[in-house]
Amino acid sequence: MPTTAFTAPFIGRRDELARLTQVLDRARTGEARAVLVAGDAGVGKTRMLAEAAGRATAAGTTVVTGHCVDLGDVGLPYLPFTEILGVLAADERFAATVAAHPVAGRLLGDGGSGARDAGGRPQLFEGMAALLAELTSVAPLLLVLEDLHWADQSSRDLLRFLLSRGILAGRGAGQRLAVFASYRADDLHRRHPLRPLLAELVRLPAVERLELRPMPDGEMARLVRAQRTTPVPDATVRRIVERAEGNAFYAEELLAATSEAAGSAPAVPSGLADVLLIRFEQLPPTAQQVLRTAAVAGRRVEHDLLRDTVQLPDEELESALREAVGRQLLVSGGDSGGDDTYSFRHALIREAVYADLLPGERVRLHRAFARVLAGRGRPAESAAERAHHSRESHDLPDALAASLEAADHAGRVRAPAEELHHLEAALDLWSAVPPEARPEGFDTVTLTLRASAAAAHAGETHRAVSLTRAALARVGAEEDSELAARVRYTLAGNLMRTDDLAAAFTYSSEALAMIPADPPSRTWVRAASTHVMAARYMGDAGTARRVAHQALAVAEELGLPDARADLLIS
Ligand SMILES: Nc1ncnc2c1ncn2[C@@H]1O[C@H](COP(=O)(O)OP(=O)(O)OP(=O)(O)O)[C@@H](O)[C@H]1O
Ligand SMILES: [Mg+2]
Structure with a gap:
């Protein structure tokens, strides 16, 4: 099998390569060693081994690779070793040695399956160990065994023998040999036949495990x-x-x-989705159904929420979850979740499962989640989630109500960015919901104004200005003048933050002119304070002083310590 030619440069993996290089150096001096390289599919095992192989070659080690292939249950016995022997037999430095060992004939020859795998296994294993020992006296060798998770039973047995009793153990002393074997950690479900072998091998002193983590x-x-x-x-x-x-x-x-x-x-590109869905499709139907439901919940889902939504008997749900965890599609706990949550092992798996849902199914599951969430305690905490599910299941009135609840909750816990997000979602939904289905006590001007305040708190000053301008455009002539004044002084305040001082001064003057100073009101004090600031920025000290004195008196009369402090400062 040809090794892939990589065009893009090799990146990172310094520590891992250093470890492999060290093993190679020691192997060249006669200390035979093996490294089991574990990592998820696609994380970069082959690429790193290719890089290590390049270094080995440069240092004078002969590299030979044997691949295991996914052939289902009809694995070809000894496939990776046959490949390796074939390469060595074709190399003139090794050809004579290979030809002199009957084991090569048995593995490479046309002796049929009887000759390959019959009673003579011990001899075959011993013969292979002896052959490798002799080959390493010709030149230092690196054997790369790729994709052990697909290895056939015979190859696993031979590898066990070679590493535990053959080339690395006892008699292996002095052999110039390194073995690098890769396998997909995420393919090893609990009953995978490679598991017991790995557990056995890593206990050997000359074998180490190298885990290839996701790249930073x-x-x-x-x-x-x-x-x-x-x-x-x-x-x-x-x-x-x-x-x-x-x-x-x-x-x-x-x-x-x-x-x-x-x-x-x-979305998830279709080629990638096919790869991602392979393990999903191997699951029994119930486990698939549970995963589809979990995919609608998001990357993470609470056990109880999943149970109430999927509506399966407890034992069936438990066994489905166990399957999904065993197949490394879900992990229990997850990054930040407690023990009672499940997360998709990779976000793209969730996306692929989600994208694979039928349209009606998607809406039905979102609706089911929205219902379960609405029926639970502590609705404020889950309002954001409910808003999402309601919107995805086209229940716009509930999505609007839930978005407003979520915004309230975010405001209470001082999370302005989230508050802004939910208010903007509510404003988006507003016109799509018939007036009689809207929650009472809300209007778009006030909501937009709230959104602008949240944006200002979140540090999004330009967004805050756009939102207050939108509020200004919405505040009609018929609206009460207090609201109209609030919109104007809020806009003035936001404009000052973006250094648009002249416009700020105009709006704060307008705000002040819209409400009388008598009877004394909070709104008037706020408008006045904003105007004082705008006047100062504009260098109009006279106006600033005059309005400040007037406002200070009203603030004191109303008992507004904050406003008073602001005024005293300015
Ligand atoms: N360190 C790296 N620098 C540059 N490219 C990389 C690196 N690691 C991986 N890649 C690229 O990412 C892709 C996937 O890597 P690779 O084939 O090595 O993964 P793998 O772990 O062997 O996957 P599988 O389990 O499917 O065999 C390849 O195209 C590879 O060239
Ligand atoms: Mg690979």
Whole structure:
């Protein structure tokens, strides 16, 4: 099998490569060692091994690779070893040695399956160990065994023998040999036949395990940029890095599906979805149903919420969840969730399962979640979630009501960015909901004004200005003058933050002119304070002083210590 030619440069993985290089150095001096490289599909095992192999070759080690292939239950016995022997037999330095060992004939020859795998297994294993020992006296060797998770039973047995009793143990002393074997950690479900072998092997002194973790964001960004000869926009890189979560293959697929024009891949590209859904499709139907439901909930779902929505008997739900966890599609707990939550192991798996839902199914499941959430205690905390599910199931009145509740909750817990988000969602929904279905006591001007205050608190000053301008456009002539004045002084305040001083002064004057100073009111004090500030910024000290004195008196009369303090400062 040809090794893939990599065009893009190799990135990162310094510590891992250093460890492999060290093993290679020691192997060259006669200390035979093996490394089991574990990592999720696409995380970069093959690429890193190719890089290590390049270094090995440069240092004079002969590298031979054997691949295991996914052949279902009809695995070809000894496939990766057959491949390795074939390569060695074709190399003139090794050909004579290979030819002199009957084991090679048995594995490579045309002796049929009887000759391959019959009673002579112990001899075959011993023969293979002896052959390798002799070959390493010709030249230092690195054997790369790729994708052990697909290894056939015979290959697993041979590997067990070679590492535990053959080449690495006892008699292996002095052999110039390294074995690097890769496997997909996420493919190993609980009953996977490779598991017991790995557990056995890592206990051997000459065997170590190297876990290839997801790549850090900075390296992922470099990897994405290195894929193209033309510059990739920062926003595209950021989005891909975020979605790929350290997986090099996912990043490449996402970038490949990103058109230069659109700038982002909207959904999971179909080629990637096919890959992501393989393990999902191997699940029994009930487990698939549970995962589909969980996908609608989001990356993470509480056990109780899932149970109430999926409506399966407890034992069936438990066994479905156990299957999904066993297949490494879900993890229990998750990043920040407690023990009673489940998370998708990778966000893209969730996206792929979600994208695979039928349209009616999607709406039905969102509706089911919205209902369950509405029927639970502590509705304020889950209002944001309910708003999302209601919107996705086209229940716009409930989406509006829930968005407003979510905004209230965010305001109470001092989360202005979230408050802004929910208020904007509510404003979006407003006109789509018939007046009689809207919650009572709200109007768009006040909501827009609230949104602008949230934006200002969240530090989004320009957004705050746009929102107050929108409120100003909405406040009709028939509206009460107090509200109209509030809109104007709020706009003035926001404009001062964006250094638009002249406009600020105009609006604060208008605000002040709209409400009488008598009877004394809070709104008037606020308008006055804003105007004092605008006047000062404009260098109109006379106006500032006059209005400040007047406002101070009213603030004292009304007992408004905050406003009083503000005025005294200015
Ligand atoms: N460190 C890296 N630098 C540059 N490219 C990388 C790096 N790691 C991985 N890639 C690229 O990402 C893609 C996936 O990597 P690779 O094939 O090595 O993954 P894998 O872990 O072997 O996956 P599988 O389990 O499917 O075999 C490849 O195109 C590879 O070239
Ligand atoms: Mg690979």
